[in-house]
Amino acid sequence: MKNYSSSPRLNNHSASHSTDRNSRKRFWLSALGLRFSLRDYGFCMATLLLFCLGSLFYQLNGGPPKVLLEIRQYLGESTFVDDHGPPTPRELPFPSQVIYNRVGKCGSRTVVLLLRILADKHQFNLVSSDIHNKTRLTKHEQVDLMKNISTIPQPFLYTRHVHFLNFTRFRIEQPVYINIIRDPINRFLSNYFFRRFGDWRGEQNHLIRTPQMKDDERYLDINVCIMENYPECSNPRLFYIVPYFCGQHPQCREPGVWAVERAKQNVIDNFLLVGILEELEDVLLLLERLLPHYFSDVLTIYKSPEFWKMGNLTGTVKKHMPTLEALQVLYQRMKYEYDFYNFIRDQFHLTKKKIGLKSTSQNSAHEPEFLRELALRTHEPFEEEEEEEEEEEDVGQEDANIWLVQP
Numbered sequence: 288m289k290n291y292s293s294s295p296r297l298n299n300h301s302a303s304h305s306t307d308r309n310s311r312k313r314f315w316l317s318a319l320g321l322r323f324s325l326r327d328y329g330f331c332m333a334t335l336l337l338f339c340l341g342s343l344f345y346q347l348n349g350g351p352p353k354v355l356l357e358i359r360q361y362l363g364e365s366t367f368v369d370d371h372g373p374p375t376p377r378e379l380p381f382p383s384q385v386i387y388n389r390v391g392k393c394g395s396r397t398v399v400l401l402l403r404i405l406a407d408k409h410q411f412n413l414v415s416s417d418i419h420n421k422t423r424l425t426k427h428e429q430v431d432l433m434k435n436i437s438t439i440p441q442p443f444l445y446t447r448h449v450h451f452l453n454f455t456r457f458r459i460e461q462p463v464y465i466n467i468i469r470d471p472i473n474r475f476l477s478n479y480f481f482r483r484f485g486d487w488r489g490e491q492n493h494l495i496r497t498p499q500m501k502d503d504e505r506y507l508d509i510n511v512c513i514m515e516n517y518p519e520c521s522n523p524r525l526f527y528i529v530p531y532f533c534g535q536h537p538q539c540r541e542p543g544v545w546a547v548e549r550a551k552q553n554v555i556d557n558f559l560l561v562g563i564l565e566e567l568e569d570v571l572l573l574l575e576r577l578l579p580h581y582f583s584d585v586l587t588i589y590k591s592p593e594f595w596k597m598g599n600l601t602g603t604v605k606k607h608m609p610t611l612e613a614l615q616v617l618y619q620r621m622k623y624e625y626d627f628y629n630f631i632r633d634q635f636h637l638t639k640k641k642i643g644l645k646s647t648s649q650n651s652a653h654e655p656e657f658l659r660e661l662a663l664r665t666h667e668p669f670e671e672e673e674e675e676e677e678e679e680e681d682v683g684q685e686d687a688n689i690w691l692v693q694p
């Protein structure tokens with residue numbers, strides 16, 4: 288049995304306490320009563336009601352909270368109708384036709400080596416063209432190539448150094464595109480020295496493989512090339528990355544706003560992902576997420592020592608950095624290339640953000656510091672065996688007017 292002897296005392300205590308409180312309340316009520324009449328009370332309530340309505344109105348019209356907007360953006364900016372229509376697929380759609388129209392000197396040798404391993408592992412058809420020096424085609428060559436590509440058994444990944452092919456224009460089903468680019472000056476320098484001195488296979492080897500190159504050209508000082516306006520270091524030859532994304536239209540090879548804007552729009556419309564070589568591991572990670580049927584486990588393979596040994600990816604080429612002055616001239620000449628590169632980098636970072644990856648690199652580089660930093664940089668991450676295109680001017684030349692006529 289329990290002993291409740293203490294309870295009366297407790298009750299007593301709390302009763303006296305509440306009496307105390309009641310008297311205090313009465314005091315305050317009377318004090319307030321002196322100041323506020325019933326009418327004031329009504330006015331007060333009306334104000335409160337108005338405030339509540341106003342707040343409600345604000346919430347309904349002021350748009351959703353920022354965090355909700357961010358979540359919606361992550362989920363893909365769906366509308367009310369989308370949300371109440373048929374449910375969106377929980378699984379990623381599976382593109383069974385993928386084209387990687389690889390840009391020269393942007394790490395594509397590494398990616399193609401990875402793709403060879405992945406094609407075995409995941410059972411897709413990898414077709415890697417061995418034409419490395421023909422990026423623009425006549426209309427007939429385009430149609431032939433596109434027909435060829437579309438007969439490859441699906442799922443396939445086709446890769447070649449070629450400017451964007453517009454399948455839609457010839458009423459063939461448009462495959463999904465992917466690509467990787469890099470800082471335009473670094474790409475240019477990499478190519479400049481690769482052409483002259485080759486890759487990991489050694490300089491002697493390269494001299495034998497390129498007998499047609501005269502010493503005057505091979506040992507041409509890069510500063511002379513830039514400052515004395517040699518064609519190799521001037522436009523239109525410096526306008527290199529944008530045409531891969533703009534397409535086969537002749538105007539796509541003219542450095543200018545038209546080509547850059549078309550390239551940007553085309554990236555939005557037709558490319559699943561354009562990565563930047565400076566963040567290659569994140570590019571591979573995103574490819575793994577977006578195209579799992581092709582790229583699952585790519586990061587594990589990429590990080591394995593066997594892969595690096597197999598690919599001979601450690602070789603470096605001798606490289607002389609141009610002077611700061613020459614770099615500045617180059618930067619001016621490549622302003623359209625940089626416009627495009629910065630756009631791609633921003634898009635890439637946005638995609639990373641949506642997947643939940645942080646971008647450590649800073650935003651738009653500011654010219655002077657950026658160039659100074661570049662001048663100090665020496666390492667070369669990847670060397671490629673592919674020959675750079677060496678096309679004579681206006682191969683596959685087509686009149687822009689003919690181009691505009693529908694097929």
Ligand SMILES: *[C@@H]1O[C@H](CO)[C@@H](O)[C@H](O)[C@H]1NC(C)=O
Pocket residue numbers: 428431432435
């Ligand atoms: C298309 O395929 C055929 C047969 O495989 C080949 O002869 C032809 O050269 C290919 N054309 C192109 C443009 O690749």
Ligand SMILES: *[C@@H]1O[C@H](CO)[C@@H](O)[C@H](O)[C@H]1NC(C)=O
Pocket residue numbers: 453455456533534553
């Ligand atoms: C591709 O061709 C279609 C049809 O002619 C055209 O509407 C579209 O603008 C073209 N896109 C590009 C990037 O050339």
Ligand SMILES: *[C@@H]1O[C@H](CO)[C@@H](O)[C@H](O)[C@H]1NC(C)=O
Pocket residue numbers: 597598599
């Ligand atoms: C790497 O180098 C070795 C020997 O130098 C060579 O046998 C091998 O084919 C090279 N690998 C590739 C992928 O080129």
Ligand SMILES: *[C@@H]1O[C@H](CO)[C@@H](O)[C@H](O)[C@H]1NC(C)=O
Pocket residue numbers: 420421677678679682
């Ligand atoms: C491309 O290279 C091949 C051999 O590698 C050569 O026969 C051909 O003439 C080159 N084409 C152009 C347009 O330079």
